[in-house]
Amino acid sequence: MADLDLDVDHLRESGRRWRLAVTAAAAGCVLYGTVTGAEKMFPAGPMTQYAFYIAPDGQVDSIQVFADTTAGTHVPVHLSPSGVGVKRADVEIQLPAIERNPSLLRTIAVAQRRLHPHQPQYVRLYVVDTVIPLHDRVPGASYTNVLVSWTVS
Amino acid sequence: MALGQAVARWWLRPVPLARFAVFRAIVYVFVPIDLFARLGQVVPHAYGSRELYDPVELLVAVHQPAPTPWVVQTLRVIIIVASLVAATGRLPAPAQRAVGWVVALAFLDWCCLAMSYGKVDHDHLAILVAVFVLPTVPRASLRDRGLSEAAGWALRCVEVAVIATYFLSAYAKVVRFGHPHWLLGATFAWAVVRRGTFIAQPLLDHPLVLLFAQWGLFTLECLTPVVLALGRRGRIVAVALLESFHLITEAAIRINFLPLMVCLLVFLPLEDVVRLGRWRARLPGSASARRWGEIRPAG
Numbered sequence: 180m181a182d183l184d185l186d187v188d189h190l191r192e193s194g195r196r197w198r199l200a201v202t203a204a205a206a207g208c209v210l211y212g213t214v215t216g217a218e219k220m221f222p223a224g225p226m227t228q229y230a231f232y233i234a235p236d237g238q239v240d241s242i243q244v245f246a247d248t249t250a251g252t253h254v255p256v257h258l259s260p261s262g263v264g265v266k267r268a269d270v271e272i273q274l275p276a277i278e279r280n281p282s283l284l285r286t287i288a289v290a291q292r293r294l295h296p297h298q299p300q301y302v303r304l305y306v307v308d309t310v311i312p313l314h315d316r317v318p319g320a321s322y323t324n325v326l327v328s329w330t331v332s
Numbered sequence: 333m334a335l336g337q338a339v340a341r342w343w344l345r346p347v348p349l350a351r352f353a354v355f356r357a358i359v360y361v362f363v364p365i366d367l368f369a370r371l372g373q374v375v376p377h378a379y380g381s382r383e384l385y386d387p388v389e390l391l392v393a394v395h396q397p398a399p400t401p402w403v404v405q406t407l408r409v410i411i412i413v414a415s416l417v418a419a420t421g422r423l424p425a426p427a428q429r430a431v432g433w434v435v436a437l438a439f440l441d442w443c444c445l446a447m448s449y450g451k452v453d454h455d456h457l458a459i460l461v462a463v464f465v466l467p468t469v470p471r472a473s474l475r476d477r478g479l480s481e482a483a484g485w486a487l488r489c490v491e492v493a494v495i496a497t498y499f500l501s502a503y504a505k506v507v508r509f510g511h512p513h514w515l516l517g518a519t520f521a522w523a524v525v526r527r528g529t530f531i532a533q534p535l536l537d538h539p540l541v542l543l544f545a546q547w548g549l550f551t552l553e554c555l556t557p558v559v560l561a562l563g564r565r566g567r568i569v570a571v572a573l574l575e576s577f578h579l580i581t582e583a584a585i586r587i588n589f590l591p592l593m594v595c596l597l598v599f600l601p602l603e604d605v606v607r608l609g610r611w612r613a614r615l616p617g618s619a620s621a622r623r624w625g626e627i628r629p630a631g
Contacts, residue, residue, distance in 0.1 A: 186477075187479045187480070188346075188478060188480040190481045190482055190485075194481075195340065198468075198482075199343060202343060202485075206492075213500045213503060213508070219452070220388070220389055221388045221389075221443075221444065221447045222440075222443065224452065226497060227454065227501075227504050228454045228455075228501055229501075229505070229519050230501065230505045230508070230510050230514070232514050232519070233517050233519050233521070233522040235516070235517065235518045235521075237518065239522050241525075241526050259373075260376055262376075264375070264379060265377070265384060266373055266449075268450065268451035269450030269451050270450070271450070273384055273449075273450040282383065283384055285381050286380035287380065289379070289381040290377075290379050293401075294379050311525050313518055315539060316518040317537065317539055318521070318525050
């Protein structure tokens, strides 16, 4: 099926030059971000997906947020776009800041109130770390630590 | 000088305009889907308060504050409408270019907002490159039969961005962040413990399988630049392999790189979809032939 003709729409010299210049600049940004930049250089930052070392006898940390509610229950907070918007990974990345200033958790309570006004609201929030130790890459028995708690105000 | 000219020829090699038109339609149809599939947190983030807003450098540079709900709701409508209009490819060239820039800037802002609350995802480099290069070729139709250097440059940029996502990840693993002992670590076990499905969980009892899978991923990432040098069949096989990898990852640990999976299609001879449509329309007895009362020889 040779129904492509061989007519080529060539670029003018100016068109070639600016495209190659933009290419060089963009490539330079991405390479800089890869070699020395931080993730905040998005979208030119380093590609750090799973680029961290976990020792075979190390541990796995799994962060969750729980809440005491106005209904008197203790529930897990849905850390997702359909829940409170904040993702589990957001909490994990910002955990040092949250530990220094637990009031950063206010956004979770506010989002619950605005997005789910007919559900029980949060009165106290807990950031809980479930620790799973590894023994030669095989998970052992887990345990939990409450890292942060904060009363919604 | 000869090397520079060779590099320039490589970046500007002409491709069928029909291929560009198909890829353009795919990208512009996907962008609205991405607002919900991978970047759905932007609107609910705006309903929270501002405490966790930690903008990426681009947003800091333009002094963008934490958005309010009406700002992101409006932004979402703009992206959806502009993308779907751009997907038609039927606008006059100046309008096609203008609506393409609207999509590019609005979608970049949306992506930056999505990455400004802590977690930064790494599957959007190629799709962002795509939305920025697509407006540089405002005249491209499924009916075009010629080749274009402008389209070639645009698609080459997306190709390189796709490969960079994989290859630079390998660099980050063993050079910048993980160091060579990453290859002997338990990163995959970590991922399965945290997110593993019923498919992957049994592998925790077979740690060497996860270790070999880690080596397999690293090898795959290191080899991806080869795809740029492959011919037609090689590219089809490579795309099938990489798409399969992503499907397995989704099934095993519920992580998907959907924007990257869409951009992988740039390596395929997409113009064949159009050719197939034309060929079938010419078959004796086809609906098109019957409608017009013509019978034409096939091919």
